[in-house]
Amino acid sequence: MEWGVFLIAAVVAIGGGVGVITSARPVHSALSLLAVLLSLAVTYLLLIAQFVAMLQVIIYAGAIVVLFLFVIMLLHARSGEPLHQKLPRQQPLALVFGGAFLAALLFGGLGAARPFAAPPEEFGTAQQVGAALFVEFLLPFELASVILLVGIVAAVVLASREAPGRRKEGR
């Protein structure tokens, strides 16, 4: 049962990942990204991380993907891939080095895997994550709010500047 759910989620995640990097149109990439994010939320549930799974659905699938879709909608013109490539040898080299990188990751990472023990009581609930967040990680939590503020200010400043072409055309 657990294997079945995991395999379905893994296949959807990998298929979505391939879709993100191979789709010709950005909107298809964004929808593939949505599939990856939702299937990763399923794997979080299998790993007893209910709170993180909910965050994943609400923040990633709910906010970030919608932001991507809005920007794709705004920039619909000429957002396809160009025909000429400035670096024609980069694509095959990227595949070669990507494969080597995957081998290195698996060589280094799979050695750290140990069998799962029974999880502690109440593992992964919002209560337990919140207790760790507000006691042990209070300073990083406050710094996260500063980062969010910087993001808001940056977005407002960047979006409120006037584009040069519009001014010349007198609009």
Add this chain to the structure above:
Amino acid sequence: MVPASAYLFLSALLFTLGVIGVLIRRNALIIFMSIELMLNSVNLAFVTFARQHGSIEGQVVVFFVLVVAAVEVVVGLALVVEIFRWRETVNIDDVDLLRG
């Protein structure tokens, strides 16, 4: 029971897909999505190790990664929109003013 190595394998595969996406695509939006892919694969590794060690810290780190990813997307997409308003393109090969 699914072993930790299966989750780590999935995580490594998704990270590699993100790396390849950054290297082969020239559309700034798709490069951002590939970066999101990599951040998510790292989150999966964090959650896996939190489960393996039975400690909640791995899941707290995922929370911070989510915050930074959200800010990164907001600022990055604002920059893409700004570049599009100036240069009428989202192709990063066309944005080469610093090349000299």
